[in-house]
Amino acid sequence: MRKIEEVISLYRKYGCLAEPLKGYISNQSKGDNLILKTQWKQTDLERIENIKFSKNYIVRNGQPNQFEVQSSNIVTENNELWNKESPSGRLNVIIRNITTKKEEEKQYIEIWDHRQKIKNYNITSLEKHGKICDPDGQFGSVCWSASEKNLLYIAEKKKLKTVSYFDSKPNKDDKDEEEKPVKGQEHDYIDDWGEQLVGKTCPVVCILDIDNGDVKVLDNILDNHSLGQAVWAPSDSGVVFTGWKNGPYRLGLIYCPIRESAIYYWDIVSNKCERLSDDTRCSALPRFSPDGSKLIYFDNDIGGPHYQCARLLMCDWPSRQTSVIVDIVKEPTVKSFPGFYVASLPTKCWSADNSRIILSSVWRSSVSLVVVDVKDKTVTRLKTNVKGDAVLMDVLTDKLLVKCSALNQPPYLAISSLPVAGQEGEITICPLDEPIPVPGISWEVQTFSPTDRPHSKFGALNYETILLMPEVSDVKPPLIVFPHGGPHAVFTEGYMLYTSCLIASGFAVMYINYRGSLGFGDNNLRSLPGNIGDQDVKDCQAAAEEVVNSGRVNGDKVVVFGGSHGGFLTAHLIGQYPKFYKAACCRNPVINLSTMVGSTDIPDWPFYESGHPFDHKAALNENILTDMWRKSPIRYIDQVEAPCLIMLGADDLRVPVKQGREFYRGLKARNKVTRLISYEGNSHPIIKTDSQADAFINMVEWFKKYLQ
Ligand SMILES: CSCC[C@H](NC=O)C(=O)N[C@@H](CO)C(=O)O
Numbered sequence: 128m129r130k131i132e133e134v135i136s137l138y139r140k141y142g143c144l145a146e147p148l149k150g151y152i153s154n155q156s157k158g159d160n161l162i163l164k165t166q167w168k169q170t171d172l173e174r175i176e177n178i179k180f181s182k183n184y185i186v187r188n189g190q191p192n193q194f195e196v197q198s199s200n201i202v203t204e205n206n207e208l209w210n211k212e213s214p215s216g217r218l219n220v221i222i223r224n225i226t227t228k229k230e231e232e233k234q235y236i237e238i239w240d241h242r243q244k245i246k247n248y249n250i251t252s253l254e255k256h257g258k259i260c261d262p263d264g265q266f267g268s269v270c271w272s273a274s275e276k277n278l279l280y281i282a283e284k285k286k287l288k289t290v291s292y293f294d295s296k297p298n299k300d301d302k303d304e305e306e307k308p309v310k311g312q313e314h315d316y317i318d319d320w321g322e323q324l325v326g327k328t329c330p331v332v333c334i335l336d337i338d339n340g341d342v343k344v345l346d347n348i349l350d351n352h353s354l355g356q357a358v359w360a361p362s363d364s365g366v367v368f369t370g371w372k373n374g375p376y377r378l379g380l381i382y383c384p385i386r387e388s389a390i391y392y393w394d395i396v397s398n399k400c401e402r403l404s405d406d407t408r409c410s411a412l413p414r415f416s417p418d419g420s421k422l423i424y425f426d427n428d429i430g431g432p433h434y435q436c437a438r439l440l441m442c443d444w445p446s447r448q449t450s451v452i453v454d455i456v457k458e459p460t461v462k463s464f465p466g467f468y469v470a471s472l473p474t475k476c477w478s479a480d481n482s483r484i485i486l487s488s489v490w491r492s493s494v495s496l497v498v499v500d501v502k503d504k505t506v507t508r509l510k511t512n513v514k515g516d517a518v519l520m521d522v523l524t525d526k527l528l529v530k531c532s533a534l535n536q537p538p539y540l541a542i543s544s545l546p547v548a549g550q551e552g553e554i555t556i557c558p559l560d561e562p563i564p565v566p567g568i569s570w571e572v573q574t575f576s577p578t579d580r581p582h583s584k585f586g587a588l589n590y591e592t593i594l595l596m597p598e599v600s601d602v603k604p605p606l607i608v609f610p611h612g613g614p615h616a617v618f619t620e621g622y623m624l625y626t627s628c629l630i631a632s633g634f635a636v637m638y639i640n641y642r643g644s645l646g647f648g649d650n651n652l653r654s655l656p657g658n659i660g661d662q663d664v665k666d667c668q669a670a671a672e673e674v675v676n677s678g679r680v681n682g683d684k685v686v687v688f689g690g691s692h693g694g695f696l697t698a699h700l701i702g703q704y705p706k707f708y709k710a711a712c713c714r715n716p717v718i719n720l721s722t723m724v725g726s727t728d729i730p731d732w733p734f735y736e737s738g739h740p741f742d743h744k745a746a747l748n749e750n751i752l753t754d755m756w757r758k759s760p761i762r763y764i765d766q767v768e769a770p771c772l773i774m775l776g777a778d779d780l781r782v783p784v785k786q787g788r789e790f791y792r793g794l795k796a797r798n799k800v801t802r803l804i805s806y807e808g809n810s811h812p813i814i815k816t817d818s819q820a821d822a823f824i825n826m827v828e829w830f831k832k833y834l835q
Pocket residue numbers: 381382433611612613614615616690691692693717727729732733781782811812
C-alpha cells in the first residue's frame with residue numbers, strides 16, 4: 128500500500144480532472160458538420176470549489192463513424208443555471224443566478240442572438256413565483272416553444288407573505304386579497320420534498336413571453352400537486368407535465384420515483400387539464416417524438432421498493448390512445464434484457480424517423496445504450512467498441528452524443544451514429560477528446576448463484592460482484608468489501624473517483640450487487656424487502672469469503688466500506704462476522720430502523736424494507752418495533768471488534784445523523800475503537816469539494832492504521 132502522502136498526490140491528480148456534465152447536438156448542425164455544445168466541471172482543491180466551463184466542438188462527419196474534431200475555446204461561467212439554444216439555433220436562453228452586493232439572490236433570464244444579449248429579464252423582481260428549479264433536477268425543465276416566442280420553465284409557487292400579529296405596518300387596501308400578508312403564520316412548518324429538495328414545496332409551470340417579459344404562472348391548473356418535467360405539446364397547443372400529489376404529507380422524492388404522480392396535458396386554449404396516464408401508477412419523464420405524433424413516458428408502482436423496474440408506455444397523440452411498449456421483466460436470464468431502470472432521460476431521445484427511442488438503462492452491472500422500436504416493441508442493446516458505461520446525452524438526426532466511462536477510465540464525451548433499424552448490432556464510439564485511463568487497474572465481473580440460500584418466493588436468483596485489482600502488486604493486496612446503498616441501486620462498470628484512487632493506492636476493491644440490486648429483473652429486486660439484514664448481509668459475506676478463499680487477496684487484511692444502506696451492511700458485517708474484518712468505514716449508515724422512522728424524510732423505507740406495509744397513516748407498534756430492531760445492525764453491536772470510522776453529512780435528511788451517532792455512542796460505551804467525523808454543509812451524499820477529499824484521505828488513513 129502507498130504512503131499517505133502518495134495517496135494525497137493521487138487524489139490531487141485524479142480528483143481534479145475535468146468531467147463532462149452535459150451536452151447537446153446543436154440545431155445549427157448542418158449536413159456533415161455537427162456542432163456540439165457541452166458543459167464541464169472541474170474541482171479546484173486549492174480554491175476549494177468546483178468550476179464550470181463550456182466547450183463547443185465542430186465534428187465533420189466524413190464517413191459513417193469517422194469524425195474529426197475541433198474543440199473551441201473554453202469559457203468559465205459558474206452562475207449559469209441553464210444555457211440552451213432555440214429550436215432554430217438562432218437564439219440562446221441563459222438562466223442566471225446572481226448574488227448582489229447586498230447578498231440578495233436574484234435570477235435573470237437572458238436571451239441572446241449570435242451577436243449579443245437582446246433581452247434581460249429580472250425574474251425575481253417580477254415576484255410572480257419563487258426560485259426557478261434546477262432544469263437538471265427532479266422537477267426542472269426548460270423548453271423553448273416551437274414558435275420561439277415563449278419559454279417554459281418550472282419554479283417554486285409564490286408563497287404567502289406572513290407577518291406578526293403585532294405588525295403595525297398599515298395594510299395597503301389597494302392590494303388584492305391574496306397579496307395581503309397573513310398574520311401569525313411566520314413560524315408554520317412548511318412540508319417539502321425532503322433530501323436535496325429542501326424548500327421545494329409546490330413547483331409550478333411558468334411561461335415567459337420572450338418578447339415582452341410577461342410570465343404566466345400555471346399555479347391553479349391542478350390542486351394539491353407539484354408540477355415538473357414540462358414539455359410543449361405539438362404546435363405549442365399546450366403543455367405536458369408530470370404532477371406529483373402533495374398530500375396528505377410529502378415523502379422524500381430523490382432516489383424514490385415511487386411517489387404518486389401522473390402525466391397531464393394542459394390545453395392553452397381551453398385552460399383545462401387532463402390526466403393522460405393511469406392514476407394507479409407513478410408516471411414520469413414525458414418525451415414527444417420529433418413529429419409530435421407520439422408521447423412516451425415510464426411508470427412503476429406507487430410505493431414499494433424505492434427504485435423499481437419500470438414500464439415504457441406510448442400515447443398516440445392525436446387519439447390519446449396509450450399502450451405498453453415495454454413491460455416489467457420479472458425474471459430475465461443472465462443474457463436477456465433485464466427490464467428498464469431509468470432515473471432520467473435526455474431531452475431528445477427519438478430517432479429522426481419517429482420510430483425508435485434511444486436511452487441508457489442499467490443492464491446488470493453496467494449502464495448500456497438501448498434502442499426500442501415502438502412499432503414491433505423490440506428492445507436491442509447497443510454493443511460498443513469500448514468497455515464500461517455509456518450514458519446517452521443527446522440524439523439529433525440519428526447522431527448520438529454519449530458520456531462514456533469505465534472503472535479505469537474517467538468520463539469523456541463521444542459521438543456515434545444510430546444504426547439503421549433492424550441492424551442495431553455494434554456501434555463505434557468516437558471520443559471527442561483522447562481518453563486518458565488511470566493506469567494499473569483491472570477488473571472482472573463475477574456471478575454468484577446462492578442455491579444453498581434460495582429465496583422463499585422467487586427461488587434461485589443470482590447476483591454479481593465486480594472485483595477490481597491493482598495490476599502492479601508484488602504482494603497480495605488488502606481487500607475493501609464495498610456494498611452499494613439503496614438497497615435498490617447498483618454498482619456498474621462506470622468510473623468512480625474513490626474506487627480508482629483506492630486501487631491506485633494498492634487496495635483491491637469488491638463491489639457487491641447483492642440480490643435486491645437494480646438491473647437484474649423485478650423479482651430479484653423484490654426479493655430483498657423483508658429480508659434486509661440477512662439475505663443482503665449473507666450475499667456480501669459469501670462473496671467476500673469466496674474471493675479470500677481464491678487466494679487473490681490478503682485474507683488477513685479485509686476491511687469493509689459502505690454508505691447509506693451500504694453503511695447498514697457495513698455495520699451488520701462487522702457485527703455478524705467480527706473476526707473477518709480488520710476495520711470498517713461507514714457513511715451515513717442506517718443503524719436502527721425503528722429509531723429512523725420518525726426522523727427520515729422517507730419513513731416508508733424502514734417499514735417497507737423490513738417487510739411491513741406502509742401508508743401515510745402507518746404507525747409503529749411493538750411487533751414492528753421488535754422486527755425492525757432484529758433486522759438492524761444495532762442488534763449486533765456487542766460483537767463488533769473492528770475499529771469503525773463513521774462519517775456523517777450534517778444536513779442529511781435521508782439517513783439522519785442520529786443514526787450514526789447512535790452507533791458511535793454504543794461503540795464508545797463498549798470501549799470499541801471508533802471515530803465520528805461530521806461534515807458541515809453536506810447532506811446525504813458527502814460531496815462538497817473539501818469534504819469529499821477529506822473523507823477519502825481519512826478513510827484510507829483509517830484502513831492503513833488498522834491493517835499494519
Ligand atoms: C432511509 S434511507 C435508506 C438508504 C438510502 N435509500 C434511499 O434513499 C440509500 O441507501 N441511498 C443510496 C442511494 O440510493 C445511497 O447510496 O445514498
